[in-house]
Amino acid sequence: MNQLSSKENPVLDTFPKLLAANAARFPDETALREKQYGIWKSQSWSQYNSNVRSIAQGLQVLGIKPGEIVGIIGDNRPDWVAAEIAVHACQGVSLGLYRDLMEQELAYLVNYAETRIVFVEDEEQVDKFLNLEEECSCVEHIIYEDPRGVRKYDDPRLISLESLREQGEAQHKQEPASYESLVSAGNGETLAILCTTSGTTSHPKLVMLNARSVIEHCNDYLRVDPKDETDEYVSTLPLPWIMEQVYAVGMSLISRMTVNFVEESATMLSDLREIGPTFVLFPPRLWEELVATVRARMMDASWVKRTLHDHFLSKGLSGFDSNQPSALAEWGLFKALKDRLGLTNVRSAATGGAALGPDTFKFFLAMGVPLRQLYGQTELLGAYTIHSRDDVDFDTVGVPFCDAIKVRIEQPDAKGIGEIVTRHDNMFLGYYKDEVASQEDMREGWMHTGDAGYYNSAGHLVVIDRISDLATMNSGLRYSPQFIENKLKFCPYIGEAVVLGADRDYLTAMICIRYPILSKWAEKQRISFTTYTDLSSRPEAYELISEEIKRINETLPEAQRLRRFVLLYKELDADDGELTRTRKVRRKVVNQKYEDIIDAIYTDRQAIEVDTMITFQDGTQQRIQTSIVVHVLDDNKLADAREALS
Structure with a gap:
C-alpha cells in the first residue's frame, strides 16, 4: 500500500x-x-x-x-x-x-x-x-x-x-x-x-x-x-x-x-450495481430501505419464489445465529441478492449517524455483507469507534480506533449507564461565533456528547439514546424510544415512527407508512386509494400495520410494548422542521406540532379529526381534511396496565 x-x-x-x-x-x-x-x-x-x-x-x-x-x-x-x-x-x-x-x-x-x-x-x-x-x-x-x-x-x-x-x-x-x-x-x-x-x-x-x-x-x-x-x-x-x-x-x-x-438519487441502486463498490457507508435509513425493497419485490414474485425466498432466508438467519453459515442459503438466495443490491464486491461496509436496528443488522451480516457500526459526532471528526472485523456485535458500536482515543462514561448509575464523553488529538476547534456553546460541550478537554451509554462485559461501547430523549413512564420505568423505533422500521411498511409514553401509563406510537411499498401492497390487494393521506387512513392499512406491530411487541418486554398507534396523514419532513437534514427526529418539534393528536391517543377517543395546511418545498400549500383512527392493539392488557397503576 x-x-x-x-x-x-x-x-x-x-x-x-x-x-x-x-x-x-x-x-x-x-x-x-x-x-x-x-x-x-x-x-x-x-x-x-x-x-x-x-x-x-x-x-x-x-x-x-x-x-x-x-x-x-x-x-x-x-x-x-x-x-x-x-x-x-x-x-x-x-x-x-x-x-x-x-x-x-x-x-x-x-x-x-x-x-x-x-x-x-x-x-x-x-x-x-x-x-x-x-x-x-x-x-x-x-x-x-x-x-x-x-x-x-x-x-x-x-x-x-x-x-x-x-x-x-x-x-x-x-x-x-x-x-x-x-x-x-x-x-x-x-x-x-x-x-x-x-x-x-x-x-x-x-x-x-x-x-x-x-x-x-x-x-x-x-x-x-x-x-x-x-x-x-x-x-x-x-x-x-x-x-x-x-x-x-x-x-x-x-x-x-x-x-x-x-447520476441521480433515483438511479443509485442501478449505478451501485454497475460499479460494484468494495466499500460502502450507508445511514441506517438506507440499509432499512434496502431491506424494505427486497421484501417489496418479493410481493410481486410468484408463490414458488416467495416460498423459496422465505425458506432460504430462514436457513441463512438460523445459520448466522448458530455461527454456522448456511451454504444452501448462500447458493439459493444470498449470492443473487448481493448481486442485485450491488454488494457482491464489498470488503468493508459501515453504518453510522444513528442507531441501526438489530434485525436489519442481522439480515446483512447473515447475507455475508461485512457490516460494522460506527459511532461519533461532527465535533470529533465523525466516527471514532468501530467493530473489529472478527468481533461484530450489532447491539454495540464497537471500540475506539486507537489507544489515543479516550471514551469514558460520566456519572454512571447503578447499571453503569451515564453520559458518553470523549477526547482525542484531532478534535474540533470550537463552534463558530459561539464560545458559550463551545465551553458548555467541551470541558477540560472532554467532549460531552449528550448520549447515554455504557460498556458491556466484552468492552464494547453501547449507545442507548440521546440523554434528552430518554423518557420515564408514570410507573418509573425508563425507556429508549429510539430502540423501539428501530425495531418498528425493520418492517417494510413503516417508514418512520415516533414512540410516545413520557409521563404516561403506557407506550404508543405515531407511524408514518412507507408509501412506495404500502401502495404496492394495496394495489395487489385491490384496495382503492388516491394519495398518501387516503392510503394511511384505510382500515386495511391499519390492520396490516397492527399485525406487524403485534409481532414486534412479542420481542419487547411487557412494559415496553405498544398499546396503541395512529398512522399519520403525512410523512415527517425536514422541510417542516420535523426531521434534521440527516433524517433524525426532532422530538420537541414533533411533540409540539402534534400535541393534540398525542393527547387524543391517550383518551378514549376512537378517531381524531384533522384539518390543517401543509407547505411544500416550492412554497405551495395544500389543505388536508381527514380522520385519524386510534388503533388499540390489546384492550385487555391495556385495562390491566391501567388497573395496576390506579
Whole structure:
C-alpha cells in the first residue's frame, strides 16, 4: 500500500497538498468517476488537480481573502469536491450546505457565516439565492455549474463555473508558478472547514475544523479499516455531512481509493450495481430501505419464489445465529441478492449517524455483507469507534480506533449507564461565533456528547439514546424510544415512527407508512386509494400495520410494548422542521406540532379529526381534511396496565 500520510510527510497537512502530491506521483490513475447521461466518465489525479487549480485561481480573480468563508450547495459531484479543495488552496474556509435546505434555513446559515461567494449546482439553487437577494445581502458572487435555465437571468452576481475556470486558466498562464506557491503556503492548523451539526433541538451550530485534524483522524481510521487504490467507493451521503467529508475527501486523498458519483438519487441502486463498490457507508435509513425493497419485490414474485425466498432466508438467519453459515442459503438466495443490491464486491461496509436496528443488522451480516457500526459526532471528526472485523456485535458500536482515543462514561448509575464523553488529538476547534456553546460541550478537554451509554462485559461501547430523549413512564420505568423505533422500521411498511409514553401509563406510537411499498401492497390487494393521506387512513392499512406491530411487541418486554398507534396523514419532513437534514427526529418539534393528536391517543377517543395546511418545498400549500383512527392493539392488557397503576 503506497499511501500518503501527513504523519510520515508533515508537509502534506492540507487537502490541496495531498492532491498535488497524488497528481505528481500518480497522474494517470483514476481518482474520481461520475455518471452523466448514462455514461461513466473518469477523472485522473492530474485532471482533478488541474480542475482545482483553475477554480482556485479563478477565486483569486474574484478577490477571495484568507479566512473567507465560501458556501457550496448541490448534489454530490466532482466539482463540489474540487470547489472545496480550491477554497482551501486559497486559504479560505468551506461551508457545505445541504441541497434541500429551505430558503429561510439557507439564509440563516449564509448570513451567520457572512458568506460572500457561493458555489451552486443548478437553476434550483440559483433561484434560492435570487429569492434571498434582500435577506442575504452579503452574497456577491453566485458561481453555478449547470447553465440550463440560468442563462435567462441577468443578475450581475451570477458567473458560470466554466467562466471562472477560464479566468483561472488565464491567470495561470500569466503566473505559471503562482498556484504551487499558493498551495505550499497552506497551513494545516488554520480553520479550513465549517460543518453543520444535526440541529435536533435548534438551529445547527457550525463546527470549526482544520485540515490537519481531518487528515490525521482519517489516518487513525485507515489503520483499523484499510483502503488503497484498488478500492471503489460510491458517494451517496450528502457532502456537507462530516462522514462524507472523511470518505469522499480525506480518505480518498490519503488512500487513493476511487470515489464514484451516481447520476441521480433515483438511479443509485442501478449505478451501485454497475460499479460494484468494495466499500460502502450507508445511514441506517438506507440499509432499512434496502431491506424494505427486497421484501417489496418479493410481493410481486410468484408463490414458488416467495416460498423459496422465505425458506432460504430462514436457513441463512438460523445459520448466522448458530455461527454456522448456511451454504444452501448462500447458493439459493444470498449470492443473487448481493448481486442485485450491488454488494457482491464489498470488503468493508459501515453504518453510522444513528442507531441501526438489530434485525436489519442481522439480515446483512447473515447475507455475508461485512457490516460494522460506527459511532461519533461532527465535533470529533465523525466516527471514532468501530467493530473489529472478527468481533461484530450489532447491539454495540464497537471500540475506539486507537489507544489515543479516550471514551469514558460520566456519572454512571447503578447499571453503569451515564453520559458518553470523549477526547482525542484531532478534535474540533470550537463552534463558530459561539464560545458559550463551545465551553458548555467541551470541558477540560472532554467532549460531552449528550448520549447515554455504557460498556458491556466484552468492552464494547453501547449507545442507548440521546440523554434528552430518554423518557420515564408514570410507573418509573425508563425507556429508549429510539430502540423501539428501530425495531418498528425493520418492517417494510413503516417508514418512520415516533414512540410516545413520557409521563404516561403506557407506550404508543405515531407511524408514518412507507408509501412506495404500502401502495404496492394495496394495489395487489385491490384496495382503492388516491394519495398518501387516503392510503394511511384505510382500515386495511391499519390492520396490516397492527399485525406487524403485534409481532414486534412479542420481542419487547411487557412494559415496553405498544398499546396503541395512529398512522399519520403525512410523512415527517425536514422541510417542516420535523426531521434534521440527516433524517433524525426532532422530538420537541414533533411533540409540539402534534400535541393534540398525542393527547387524543391517550383518551378514549376512537378517531381524531384533522384539518390543517401543509407547505411544500416550492412554497405551495395544500389543505388536508381527514380522520385519524386510534388503533388499540390489546384492550385487555391495556385495562390491566391501567388497573395496576390506579
